[in-house]
Amino acid sequence: VLARPTMKDVAQEAGVSAMTVSRVVNADPGVMPETAVKVHRAIRKLGYQRDDLARQLRRTGQLTQTIALLLDNVADPFMASLASAAEDVARRHGSVVLIGSSRDDLRREREVVSAFTARRVDGLILIPVSGSHRFLRNAMATGTRVVCADRSATGLDLDTVVIDNRGSAQEAMAHLIAHGHRRIAYLGDRLDIWTIQERYAGYRAALHSAGISEDPAIVGHGLRLPEDAAQALRSMLASLDPPTAVLASNGIVGLGVRAALPPQVALVSLDDFFLAAQLDPAVTVVAQNPAAMGTTAAGLLFARIHGDTSPPRTVVLPTQLIPRGSGEVPGPHLR
Amino acid sequence: VLARPTMKDVAQEAGVSAMTVSRVVNADPGVMPETAVKVHRAIRKLGYQRDDLARQLRRTGQLTQTIALLLDNVADPFMASLASAAEDVARRHGSVVLIGSSRDDLRREREVVSAFTARRVDGLILIPVSGSHRFLRNAMATGTRVVCADRSATGLDLDTVVIDNRGSAQEAMAHLIAHGHRRIAYLGDRLDIWTIQERYAGYRAALHSAGISEDPAIVGHGLRLPEDAAQALRSMLASLDPPTAVLASNGIVGLGVRAALPPQVALVSLDDFFLAAQLDPAVTVVAQNPAAMGTTAAGLLFARIHGDTSPPRTVVLPTQLIPRGSGEVPGPHLR
DNA sequence: TTGAAAGCGCTAACAC
DNA sequence: GTGTTAGCGCTTTCAA
Numbered sequence: 001v002l003a004r005p006t007m008k009d010v011a012q013e014a015g016v017s018a019m020t021v022s023r024v025v026n027a028d029p030g031v032m033p034e035t036a037v038k039v040h041r042a043i044r045k046l047g048y049q050r051d052d053l054a055r056q057l058r059r060t061g062q063l064t065q066t067i068a069l070l071l072d073n074v075a076d077p078f079m080a081s082l083a084s085a086a087e088d089v090a091r092r093h094g095s096v097v098l099i100g101s102s103r104d105d106l107r108r109e110r111e112v113v114s115a116f117t118a119r120r121v122d123g124l125i126l127i128p129v130s131g132s133h134r135f136l137r138n139a140m141a142t143g144t145r146v147v148c149a150d151r152s153a154t155g156l157d158l159d160t161v162v163i164d165n166r167g168s169a170q171e172a173m174a175h176l177i178a179h180g181h182r183r184i185a186y187l188g189d190r191l192d193i194w195t196i197q198e199r200y201a202g203y204r205a206a207l208h209s210a211g212i213s214e215d216p217a218i219v220g221h222g223l224r225l226p227e228d229a230a231q232a233l234r235s236m237l238a239s240l241d242p243p244t245a246v247l248a249s250n251g252i253v254g255l256g257v258r259a260a261l262p263p264q265v266a267l268v269s270l271d272d273f274f275l276a277a278q279l280d281p282a283v284t285v286v287a288q289n290p291a292a293m294g295t296t297a298a299g300l301l302f303a304r305i306h307g308d309t310s311p312p313r314t315v316v317l318p319t320q321l322i323p324r325g326s327g328e329v330p331g332p333h334l335r
Numbered sequence: 336v337l338a339r340p341t342m343k344d345v346a347q348e349a350g351v352s353a354m355t356v357s358r359v360v361n362a363d364p365g366v367m368p369e370t371a372v373k374v375h376r377a378i379r380k381l382g383y384q385r386d387d388l389a390r391q392l393r394r395t396g397q398l399t400q401t402i403a404l405l406l407d408n409v410a411d412p413f414m415a416s417l418a419s420a421a422e423d424v425a426r427r428h429g430s431v432v433l434i435g436s437s438r439d440d441l442r443r444e445r446e447v448v449s450a451f452t453a454r455r456v457d458g459l460i461l462i463p464v465s466g467s468h469r470f471l472r473n474a475m476a477t478g479t480r481v482v483c484a485d486r487s488a489t490g491l492d493l494d495t496v497v498i499d500n501r502g503s504a505q506e507a508m509a510h511l512i513a514h515g516h517r518r519i520a521y522l523g524d525r526l527d528i529w530t531i532q533e534r535y536a537g538y539r540a541a542l543h544s545a546g547i548s549e550d551p552a553i554v555g556h557g558l559r560l561p562e563d564a565a566q567a568l569r570s571m572l573a574s575l576d577p578p579t580a581v582l583a584s585n586g587i588v589g590l591g592v593r594a595a596l597p598p599q600v601a602l603v604s605l606d607d608f609f610l611a612a613q614l615d616p617a618v619t620v621v622a623q624n625p626a627a628m629g630t631t632a633a634g635l636l637f638a639r640i641h642g643d644t645s646p647p648r649t650v651v652l653p654t655q656l657i658p659r660g661s662g663e664v665p666g667p668h669l670r
Numbered sequence: 671t672t673g674a675a676a677g678c679g680c681t682a683a684c685a686c
Numbered sequence: 687g688t689g690t691t692a693g694c695g696c697t698t699t700c701a702a
Binding site for chain 1: 687688689690693694695696
Binding site: 342387392396 | 694698
């Protein structure tokens with residue numbers, strides 16, 4: 001393994017100064033064509049490539065052309081779509097992307113953010129885990145822009161891109177109620193996740209505005225796996241007063257519920273998931289658009305990076321109820 | 336936005352030299368506890384964070400603790416799992432991960448690789464697109480380690496982690512033949528993708544060794560979407576001599592084939608996909624393990640980074656045939 | 671135990 | 687057009 005050639009090496013090889021090499025490498029005007037040719041020849045001969053680390057160090061106050069993306073979990077298809085869309089935007093802005101997973105752990109999130117800011121990233125797109133994000137203030141004070149996606153961060157007023165989680169739950173509930181259901185179960189993921197809190201709040205609000213009283217017997221929280229959700233549904237169905245419809249807080253839960261779903265029970269799942277349309281019964285969902293979320297978040301971030309100093313905004317992206325069958329099973333109160 | 340405080344600022348605030356601050360920041364031994372306390376106080380007061388760019392510049396020949404991951408497409412669930420596993424390994428080695436998508440475009444791949452090596456990444460995990468990868472030689476000569484995953488690169492002898500694509504196709508074919516099929520269609524993705532070439536070769540080899548002659552009428556290539564695959568199957572089924580079984584080159588094709596699959600026709604799909612087990616009929620697949628591939632590739636990479644100079648290896652990961660119903664439909668030749 | 675000087679590879683600012 | 691000088695923020699080396 002040889003040492004990386006430097007501008008000095010190229011300069012010597014080409015018989016010019018390092019400054020001239022710099023000009024050629026950066027395509028600055030005002031270099032004689034013949035000189036440029038000599039330099040290019042030397043560059044090719046030595047296999048020279050500019051060291052962007054050194055460049056970024058010298059050009060203080062300028063951008064490093066690097067943004068960071070801190071997701072819950074890179075392997076999650078929703079997050080992966082978001083990341084892919086954000087990467088496309090970054091590429092269009094000539095930036096590369098550092099990626100990391102917080103795995104829903106605030107300490108890990110903090111550590112990874114720290115590793116990113118130590119490298120002077122221009123900006124950060126964050127799917128914040130629950131807990132205070134005050135620790136971002138230092139980074140932001142010295143110029144790192146931060147945009148939250150999917151969830152909002154507590155303890156800090158930040159640009160945020162979300163969907164109307166509460167409203168989408170209410171829309172799903174209105175759909176079930178319109179199809180004649182009044183005894184509607186809620187099955188959901190961990191309630192410490194912000195989006196889940198909002199969705200559960202939407203469930204309750206919908207019950208309230210329909211004059212239906214809440215029954216804890218048909219509410220289940222903390223379901224992390226499809227099997228958990230299936231089991232929770234089965235025990236509710238075995239009770240004396242079983243639900244006639246189910247609202248699932250997200251795709252994982254919806255999937256589990258579907259596996260244990262009798263044909264006469266209706267289901268609407270929040271979040272779309274791969275193949276939901278191909279299952280039998282096909283699952284009615286309130287879908288969101290992860291790619292749009294990534295594009296929007298990255299757009300906001302680069303606007304900030306390029307000098308936008310307006311007050312922090314929250315962008316709420318639309319969702320779409322997609323009737324596919326499972327949500328249209330008629331209930332006992334269908335008029 | 337304030338300027339980022341430097342070691343000098345901290346030194347002045349604490350009344351010591353920059354060198355002492357450096358020692359404290361890096362937890363070097365041989366600093367008086369009281370001095371360290373003073374420095375820590377100043378660090379907290381100013382919100383100082385070490386600039387790793389400057390650090391990496393000074394410590395030439397040392398690692399930048401950054402690796403890069405260049406995938407086909409970050410949004411692809413297979414790639415996302417691989418990336419997530421690789422990121423976990425990187426994290427355990429104290430490294431951060433730069434990520435990029437090549438979108439099956441050699442020029443884009445080259446550009447992104449270049450942006451990565453300009454930042455002096457220690458290593459690169461690459462899902463190579465088709466075409467020559469000679470351009471990596473420069474980077475490798477100056478110390479950037481490269482490991483290929485999923486596909487092998489042409490024009491360069493590199494560490495590679497793959498599955499036995501040809502063998503897995505042969506295993507799938509043997510399964511169909513054992514269930515009494517002899518007229519077996521092949522439906523596949525673009526043949527310029529290395530894994531697809533291998534799988535198709537496995538299809539042909541299996542036919543050959545079973546003494547079955549190939550029929551171009553029941554072979555389809557270039558299917559990129561489930562709908563394409565469904566359409567291709569439909570026209571084959573409408574012919575005078577339709578297939579009794581189908582081998583699908585990958586999950587996307589398998590999914591499309593399944594949607595158009597009559598109950599008496601068998602299907603084995605290469606690659607597992609989300610919910611393949613929940614469909615009706617459930618899809619028999621030859622599954623691979625993307626997380627294992629990511630872990631293995633990252634393991635190889637860090638071994639190289641930490642000085643392994645043995646000749647390049649190719650690691651072949653095992654696959655698993657999972658019978659789920661669609662592949663066990665009996666054919667006309669069942670004894 | 672602490673500090674001063676030098677330099678990593680590059681570019682801003684100025685001189686020629 | 688091209689070169690010289692200085693310095694980005696840090697760490698290596700050596701001296702005190």
